[in-house]
Amino acid sequence: MAQRDGLSAFEEARPMLLGLAYRILGSRAEAEDAVQDTCMKWLSADRSAIENPASWLTTLCTRRCIDLLRSARRTRVEYVGAWLPEPIQMSVEHEPGERAALAASLQTAFLLVLERLTPKERAAYLLHEIFDVPYPEVATALDIQETAARKLVSRARANIDQSKVRHVTPLDRQERLLAAFQAAVATGGTEPLMAALSSDVELCADGGGKVPAALRVLRGKAEVLGFIDRVLLGYWRTCAWEVTDINGGRGVILRKDGEIAACMSFAYDEHGAATNLYIVRNPDKLARLGEPV
Incomplete structure (x- = not known):
């Protein structure tokens, strides 16, 4: 008993x-x-x-x-290349208040700021x-x-406040970015995607040294869009897309031949422009993606 x-x-x-x-x-x-x-x-x-x-x-x-x-x-x-937190897939209610604040504390950008503490x-x-x-x-x-x-x-709060990562981007903005990304992959047209990115956007990919991935952070629209055009479009066009909630925000899981090949999530500035693209390809970090949290 x-x-x-x-x-x-x-x-x-x-x-x-x-x-x-x-x-x-x-x-x-x-x-x-x-x-x-x-x-x-x-x-x-x-x-x-x-x-x-x-x-x-x-x-x-x-x-x-x-x-x-x-x-x-x-x-x-x-660690080989960039390190990103292990992604978790979970449903988040996008609304103001306590639950939205809790969702914001799961976002990859927030977890990466915590790494500096x-x-x-x-x-x-x-x-x-x-x-x-x-x-x-x-x-x-x-x-x-x-x-x-x-x-x-107090010290941690000052560091995190300076980074401006504790805000919740409206759901329609997140879905607009995903739609632009999907359109770019499907058609090769990147103009809508370009408009959704901030001028200092960064792309970070985590392969863990186990699968091909960019080994450094890509910075600026020209470099990020160039990588998407040269590398991602051809490979991701043959993947099945599953739009879902990744770490408290809209993201996507990509499957190749039924297996998870990558997942992608985003960070935004206070105006709703995408500041960061986070791509996880490390198979160890994808192995349990989708299991109940």
């Missing part, structure tokens, strides 16, 4: 823990490992002595994620700003004083 009650309490907390872990780590596989480790320690703990199970689980999961992130960052230094800054910001964890509990989770927790969040 106690084991069953313990599992029930953990399952109630699992969605929040998995959401936190994914945002800290940028990897669904690593996030699930962190949550599973948390579960095992929870079930073996003396739960009668735990006054606040949710806080206890959040603390344990956060610390495990920080350990994993430090290890992962050493690996990412040696220290592990503790990243965790502190996510706990307080995204999951509304009070400062005293943030301090407990990170094993620091509350004043230090406030400083971590």
Whole structure:
């Protein structure tokens, strides 16, 4: 009975823990490992002595994620080509308010800004700003004083605010870009697509050294459109397109002979122009795309 009650309490907390872990780590596989480790320690703990199970689980999961992130960052230094977060496919309700803000915190551009923070800054910001964890509990989770927790969040907030990645682009703008992209692939005409891109647009492709992909970030309309015309149009024209939600925004999954060959998502400026094209081709990161989150 106690084991069953313990599992029930953990399952109630699992969605929040998995959401936190994914945002800290940028990897669904690593996030699930962190949550599973948390579960095992929870079930073996003396739960009668735990006054606040949710806080206890959040603390344990956060610390495990920080350990994993430090290890992962050493690996990412040696990564072949550009590194992008593992994409997740999930349905998002595009509306103002809390759910829209939560969706924005899944966007690839936001996760990449988090990569510039220290592990503790990243965790502190996510706990307080995204999951509304009070400062005293943030301090407990990170094993620091509350004043230090406030400083971590303040530094992280300044960095993220400067990057202007926490905004939600209207759905019609996102779908207009996708339509222009599909039209360019189908017909070779890039004029509508060109109009939807910002002047300083960037294209980043993650092949992980396992499949062909651009090894550097492509910058500016001329370079990005040239790559699309020379490389993508011929290959993607034979792919099946599945328009879906990728990391909190409209994106596309491309299938070749029934297998996922790539996925693409976007970032936008405050005016709705596309500033970034993110293409994931690393098969390890695509293996579980489409599975329930």
